[in-house]
Amino acid sequence: MNPQSTLPPTPAALPPKTGDPSAPAGSGSKGPRSEVRLFAGLGHVALAVWAVIVIVPILWTFLAAFKNTSEIFSSPWTLPAELRWENFGRAWTKAHVGRYFLNSVIVVSCSTFLTMLLGSMAAYVLARYKFWGNRAVYFLFVSGLAFPVFLALVPLFFVVKNLGLLDTHTGVVLVYSAYSLPFTVFFLAAFFKTLPSSVAEAGMIDGCGHTRLFFQVMMPMAKPGLISVTIFNIIGQWAQYQLPLVLLSNAKDKWVLTQGIADISVNAGYEADWSGLFAALTIAILPMIIVYAVFQRQIQAGLTSGAVK
Amino acid sequence: MRHGKYPFVIGFLFAPVALYVTFVIWPYAQAFQISMTNWRGLSAPQWVGFDNYRRLLDDGAFWKAVQHHGVLLLALPLITIAIALFFAFLLNVGGKSSGGQRQGVWGAKFYRVVFFFPQVLAVAIIAVLFQMVYRPNESGLINGVLMKFGLEPILFLVKPNLALWSIIAVLVWQAVGFYVVLFSAGMASIPGEIYEAAEMDGATKVTLFFRVTLPLLWDTLQVAWVYLGIAAFDAFAIVAVLSVDGGGPDGATTVLAMEIYRNAFVYSKYGYASAMGVALFFLTLTFAALTLRLTKRESVEY
Numbered sequence: 001m002n003p004q005s006t007l008p009p010t011p012a013a014l015p016p017k018t019g020d021p022s023a024p025a026g027s028g029s030k031g032p033r034s035e036v037r038l039f040a041g042l043g044h045v046a047l048a049v050w051a052v053i054v055i056v057p058i059l060w061t062f063l064a065a066f067k068n069t070s071e072i073f074s075s076p077w078t079l080p081a082e083l084r085w086e087n088f089g090r091a092w093t094k095a096h097v098g099r100y101f102l103n104s105v106i107v108v109s110c111s112t113f114l115t116m117l118l119g120s121m122a123a124y125v126l127a128r129y130k131f132w133g134n135r136a137v138y139f140l141f142v143s144g145l146a147f148p149v150f151l152a153l154v155p156l157f158f159v160v161k162n163l164g165l166l167d168t169h170t171g172v173v174l175v176y177s178a179y180s181l182p183f184t185v186f187f188l189a190a191f192f193k194t195l196p197s198s199v200a201e202a203g204m205i206d207g208c209g210h211t212r213l214f215f216q217v218m219m220p221m222a223k224p225g226l227i228s229v230t231i232f233n234i235i236g237q238w239a240q241y242q243l244p245l246v247l248l249s250n251a252k253d254k255w256v257l258t259q260g261i262a263d264i265s266v267n268a269g270y271e272a273d274w275s276g277l278f279a280a281l282t283i284a285i286l287p288m289i290i291v292y293a294v295f296q297r298q299i300q301a302g303l304t305s306g307a308v309k
Numbered sequence: 310m311r312h313g314k315y316p317f318v319i320g321f322l323f324a325p326v327a328l329y330v331t332f333v334i335w336p337y338a339q340a341f342q343i344s345m346t347n348w349r350g351l352s353a354p355q356w357v358g359f360d361n362y363r364r365l366l367d368d369g370a371f372w373k374a375v376q377h378h379g380v381l382l383l384a385l386p387l388i389t390i391a392i393a394l395f396f397a398f399l400l401n402v403g404g405k406s407s408g409g410q411r412q413g414v415w416g417a418k419f420y421r422v423v424f425f426f427p428q429v430l431a432v433a434i435i436a437v438l439f440q441m442v443y444r445p446n447e448s449g450l451i452n453g454v455l456m457k458f459g460l461e462p463i464l465f466l467v468k469p470n471l472a473l474w475s476i477i478a479v480l481v482w483q484a485v486g487f488y489v490v491l492f493s494a495g496m497a498s499i500p501g502e503i504y505e506a507a508e509m510d511g512a513t514k515v516t517l518f519f520r521v522t523l524p525l526l527w528d529t530l531q532v533a534w535v536y537l538g539i540a541a542f543d544a545f546a547i548v549a550v551l552s553v554d555g556g557g558p559d560g561a562t563t564v565l566a567m568e569i570y571r572n573a574f575v576y577s578k579y580g581y582a583s584a585m586g587v588a589l590f591f592l593t594l595t596f597a598a599l600t601l602r603l604t605k606r607e608s609v610e611y
Contacts, residue, residue: 043399047416050396051423053482057442060450064441073446076453122325125318137326144333148542148593150566151586154579155339159332178332181325210317239431241546242566246574258433262550265437274448278441284434292429296422303428304491 058285064278072274087279091264095273097280099253100260107169107244107256108237111176115233118177119184120226124214126185127192128200138189144182149242157246167251172244176237184229187305191225192218231295231302257284340590344583354580361584371585374556374565375592377473381480381541381564382596386534389481393488393533394526396424398518400489401496402504421493424486432483436550439479440466443551466553469561476547476562480540488533495529496522531604538600542593545570565589 064072065087066080092098126138149156156175157166165171195218203213219226241258248254255263261284268277292299344361348354365371400417427435442450443465452462465475499522507521523530545566549555555571556563565585573582 044415047396047399047420050392050485051420054423054427054486057438057450061438061441073448076448076450077457118325118328121321125321129314129318131315131318137322140326140334141329144329146594146597147333147337148539148566148586148589150543150545150569151340151590152333152336153569153586154343154573154583155336156332157573159336159339174328175332178328181329181333185325210313211320214321235429239433239546241431241433241549242570245549246570249574258431258546261437262433265440265550277437281434281437281441285430285438288429289426292426296425299429300421300425300490303487304494 058289061278061281061285065275065282067275067278069272069274072278084275087275088283090273090276091279091283095264095276095280096252096255096260097257097264097283100255100257101283103169103254104238104257107172107176108234110169111173111180111237112230112233114173114177115180115184115237116226116230119181119229120188120219120222121214122181123185123188124192124218127189128197128218138185141182141185144179145186149179153242153246160247167248167254169254172247172256175243175247176240179243180233180237184233187229187232188222188225191222195221227298228302228305231299232305235299235303340583340586343580344587346580348580350577350579357580361581362588364581365584365588370560370563370568371565371588373560374563374568377562377564378542378592380473381477381544382538384477385480385484385541386537388477389484389488389537390530390533392481393485393492394523394530396420396485396489397492397496398522401493402514402517402522421486421490424489426486427483428487430483432546433550435479435483436547439475439482440551443475466551467558469558472552472558472562476544476551479547479551480544484537484540491533492526492529495526499525527604531600534604535597535600538596539593542589542596565592 060076063080064076066083066085068084068087071078071081122137122141126134126141160166160171160175163171165174199217199221200213203217208217239258240256241262244256244259248256248259261280264277264280268274343354345356345358346354347357347360400420430438441448443452444450445452445462445464445467447453447456447462449462451465456462464471466472503521503525504517507517512520543566544564548562548564548567549570552562556567565588569582569585569589572578572585
């Protein structure tokens with residue numbers, strides 16, 4: 001992936017608006033060939049089947065969250081006999097999902113903020129200033145895109161340990177940010193390059209310092225790019241599992257949501273609290289659905305931004 | 310850009326570079342060094358040269374993991390891209406064409422939104438979800454139905470020859486929506502006149518797909534293949550959470566990331582785990598180089 005091939009998200013990177021969704025297809029009176037209708041018909045079936053495959057497991061989990069264990073076994077496909085909200089209470093407090101959720105929110109908001117601050121600073125300087133070593137630093141960052149995190153897992157563990165940051169949120173935040181920098185710098189550098197230099201020059205003539213120019217002029221201008229990468233980083237860091245597993249292993253009260261839910265699923269077998277597990281899963285999934293429903297376009301654009309030419 | 314450029318540049322670069330070198334570059338460099346030692350964390354590491362790598366060659370678990378990466382590397386991109394291409398084509402071009410205006414099928418927007426959703430969820434969460442779906446008794450989503458009909462339950466994660474495919478199915482389940490959106494964006498940038506011209510010449514939808522859409526989408530497909538390949542080399546979260554005791558039954562689903570984790574943080578064989586990490590690094594590199602080499606062809610300008 002060469003740097004030139006990735007442009008900042010333009011309207012083309014957004015999911016295209018294809019026609020009018022309410023326009024009936026296949027019913028065309030002047031449909032020239034039956035082949036079209038057959039194709040569209042089969043296509044409809046395939047699309048509907050896939051939609052069911054995506055929705056049903058999630059919906060089924062939500063339903064099971066209200067059942068008790070005997071219902072889960074005897075009638076997995078029916079509606080719950082009553083809404084057992086206590087399952088959620090149990091998951092939230094006894095299984096510590098509330099704690100894990102809060103930890104995830106704290107860690108991801110700090111690390112995304114740090115990633116965006118440091119990433120945009122580095123990207124801006126690398127994209128718009130000529131200085132000795134510019135390319136070397138740029139490639140140092142971008143080379144990080146090619147390495148699997150697992151290569152460095154053992155030494156990383158000891159680096160964090162020697163800094164005294166093992167089992168702390170600070171350690172996780174710093175590591176998340178460091179590993180998010182390659183993509184962030186790579187993407188934002190390409191974005192800052194596209195901004196017109198006339199505005200920057202005007203700012204300089206008005207006596208604007210480099211730092212003020214960056215925070216008050218360039219950052220606002222780069223807003224679309226910053227939003228895309230922020231979404232990309234939030235979703236990526238929220239989903240992290242391997243790094244917290246290694247870096248927070250001995251501090252259960254600091255665990256993040258992915259780690260906590262995976263642990264609950266192991267223990268659910270011993271404690272036979274399946275409804276509690278379903279409730280925990282629901283707590284983990286439902287907020288994502290709400291966020292996704294609201295920011296659907298931005299999220300799709302943000303996540304695909306790295307790949308769209 | 311006259312006054313005080315260098316203090317500013319250094320001031321802005323210092324913190325990001327320091328953070329990045331400490332937690333990314335420095336560990337990567339150390340990984341190569343540790344892989345040449347028999348370090349177990351307690352006493353000082355002893356230099357053993359290529360011993361760890363020699364032991365890798367005789368390690369059954371390592372070869373099993375490499376083999377699984379091979380399967381993942383072929384199956385995951387092939388299945389995901391095939392399904393995603395088909396859906397993206399339906400959603401963008403599949404409907405009737407009126408006056409040269411290509412249209413997706415009815416409800417295209419809804420499908421795109423629904424299909425993409427699993428991408429937003431964490432893999433670890435999805436793994437727990439599918440643990441429930443695959444459960445081997447009447448409480449499982451699939452086996453609950455099968456057993457209602459008096460059929461034998463399918464032991465998705467317990468049968469060695471089925472377990473890896475059950476995991477691949479989950480990865481495909483999550484990935485398809487992302488590639489539908491990606492390919493849709495690619496298809497939207499193909500000018501409508503090309504389709505119009507082809508349809509005037511009497512091209513059917515199938516011809517349109519293979520002769521127009523596919524060649525013009527080649528670059529996007531290449532990107533998709535690389536992304537899915539990278540995913541096939543990771544797969545830690547899904548294997549660690551979904552499979553029976555981390556890569557089981559009996560190593561039937563293990564991947565390198567799983568073996569690295571196990572060797573390092575369960576057995577404390579840090580040197581050996583690092584050697585596996587280096588092996589993984591070279592496998593990834595080989596894959597990337599091969600992909601770029603093999604898929605290199607004249608891209609069609611339009």
